[in-house]
Amino acid sequence: MARGILFLILKDIRLQIRSVDAIAAMFIMGLLVVLIFIFGFGPIITKPAEVAGVVIWVGLSFSAVIGLSRSFEVEWREEGFRAFRLAGLDPGAIYLGKVVLNVVMLLLVALVLVPVTLVFLDVLRPGALVLLGVVIFMGVVGLSAVGGILSAVSSQTRGRESLLSVLLFPLLIPALISAVKCTRALLVGGTLAGAGNWLRLLGVYDLIFLAAAFLLFEYVIEE
Amino acid sequence: MPPRKGHGCSQGGQPAGWDSLAAMGIVAGVSMLVSLVLILFFAPLEKEMGIVQKIFYVHVASAFAAFTAFGLTFICSIAYLVRRSRAYDQVAASSVEVGLVFCTIVLLTGPIWAKAAWGVWWTWDPRLTTTLVLWLIYVGYLLLRASAMRERRRAVAAVYGIIGFIDVPIVFMSIRWWRTIHPVVIELGGIGLSPRMKLVFFITLLAFFLWYLYLLMIRWRVAALEEEIDDLRKRRISEGSIP
Numbered sequence: 001m002a003r004g005i006l007f008l009i010l011k012d013i014r015l016q017i018r019s020v021d022a023i024a025a026m027f028i029m030g031l032l033v034v035l036i037f038i039f040g041f042g043p044i045i046t047k048p049a050e051v052a053g054v055v056i057w058v059g060l061s062f063s064a065v066i067g068l069s070r071s072f073e074v075e076w077r078e079e080g081f082r083a084f085r086l087a088g089l090d091p092g093a094i095y096l097g098k099v100v101l102n103v104v105m106l107l108l109v110a111l112v113l114v115p116v117t118l119v120f121l122d123v124l125r126p127g128a129l130v131l132l133g134v135v136i137f138m139g140v141v142g143l144s145a146v147g148g149i150l151s152a153v154s155s156q157t158r159g160r161e162s163l164l165s166v167l168l169f170p171l172l173i174p175a176l177i178s179a180v181k182c183t184r185a186l187l188v189g190g191t192l193a194g195a196g197n198w199l200r201l202l203g204v205y206d207l208i209f210l211a212a213a214f215l216l217f218e219y220v221i222e223e
Numbered sequence: 224m225p226p227r228k229g230h231g232c233s234q235g236g237q238p239a240g241w242d243s244l245a246a247m248g249i250v251a252g253v254s255m256l257v258s259l260v261l262i263l264f265f266a267p268l269e270k271e272m273g274i275v276q277k278i279f280y281v282h283v284a285s286a287f288a289a290f291t292a293f294g295l296t297f298i299c300s301i302a303y304l305v306r307r308s309r310a311y312d313q314v315a316a317s318s319v320e321v322g323l324v325f326c327t328i329v330l331l332t333g334p335i336w337a338k339a340a341w342g343v344w345w346t347w348d349p350r351l352t353t354t355l356v357l358w359l360i361y362v363g364y365l366l367l368r369a370s371a372m373r374e375r376r377r378a379v380a381a382v383y384g385i386i387g388f389i390d391v392p393i394v395f396m397s398i399r400w401w402r403t404i405h406p407v408v409i410e411l412g413g414i415g416l417s418p419r420m421k422l423v424f425f426i427t428l429l430a431f432f433l434w435y436l437y438l439l440m441i442r443w444r445v446a447a448l449e450e451e452i453d454d455l456r457k458r459r460i461s462e463g464s465i466p
Contacts, residue, residue, distance in 0.1 A: 153379045174397035
């Protein structure tokens with residue numbers, strides 16, 4: 001199964017490299033969200049370190065929707081699911097492959113988006129960057145775990161992907177609240193002290209939805 | 224791979240007939256009336272909040288009905304994926320619709336009570352906020368059913384019904400940590416109500432539950448009939464008698 005997942009990921013990454021438009025659209029979307037926040041709240045942001053977490057996570061979740069909404073398009077169009085089934089791939093492996101792909105894409109976006117936001121708001125804290133990376137990784141896993149299965153669900157509706165954000169955002173609320181709380185603790189205090197519960201909640205959220213979606217995915221893509 | 228029986232799955236259980244629906248309607252209707260009379264004339268006035276506190280009975284009973292409804296959808300969604308019978312899918316969908324009505328009542332009575340008790344219309348307390356998120360999740364469920372491709376509708380709705388319900392306790396926990404001022408009426412040590420209030424509360428709870436069951440039974444009946452009509456139409460089309 002590990003080999004199957006690896007093949008799927010490599011296939012998808014190759015597809016992404018050959019057409020950079022997906023990741024470019026994700027990045028621009030995230031950047032626009034950050035700019036809209038700063039234009040909208042610019043002069044009233046008196047405590048930028050408290051606000052930066054919100055800006056980062058709204059930007060990342062909007063850009064996640066763009067990436068997620070396209071992740072199954074190619075499989076339906078090119079009969080990918082039938083091919084995977086013929087190749088004897090477990091449906092759970094297909095799901096995990098897509099999650100990893102989305103995590104990688106979002107991390108690439110975050111790699112640029114987060115420093116840019118921190119510089120714009122002038123809250124760059126070099127000492128907290130490693131822990132910030134951990135928090136961002138965990139939040140991005142949560143976004144992709146729930147988004148992975150819901151984009152497969154919404155790809156089977158008439159409007160194709162337009163339903164994704166309506167289904168996704170209510171379910172993401174706990175993950176986004178925890179991720180924002182952790183990010184804020186890091187940017188304000190430089191440590192995760194006081195946000196330990198939130199980090200744990202985020203971890204539990206990731207694990208619960210990875211497991212649930214892994215088990216349920218076969219019912220989403222059956223024919 | 225699960226056994227793939229396609230969308231032409233068996234009906235499974237049947238909804239109740241019109242006779243039992245009428246009987247259930249009388250029982251549920253009478254108990255709603257009784258609870259209403261009890262709330263207005265029997266339940267004592269609360270010392271600090273006065274008459275406004277009586278909205279509590281309707282508010283909490285609706286919340287229980289809504290949670291029961293969404294819980295049933297969760298169970299029926301799992302049962303549908305395992306057994307593949309239409310009945311589970313119909314009950315799951317019907318329960319969401321009825322649950323959303325009760326959920327809306329919670330969201331309307333909550334602010335009315337909050338304005339009188341706390342001086343603000345809306346507070347971001349965990350229960351009210353969780354109810355709002357619940358409302359959003361299950362409106363999403365109905366939108367999904369409405370736009371999902373016909374032959375895939377049951378399965379994807381079931382998956383969303385399961386994932387959505389798993390999210391509820393996590394939402395509740397996160398919002399409780401986030402901020403809280405809700406009156407903790409039900410604690411481990413028992414209920415902070417006078418005996419008379421308690422009596423009225425439990426009768427209202429029961430009445431709302433019966434009313435929920437009644438609405439659910441009607442909705443299930445309608446859902447089954449809708450699909451029957453659909454099947455008949457499809458058969459007529461394939462026989463060529465309808466162009």
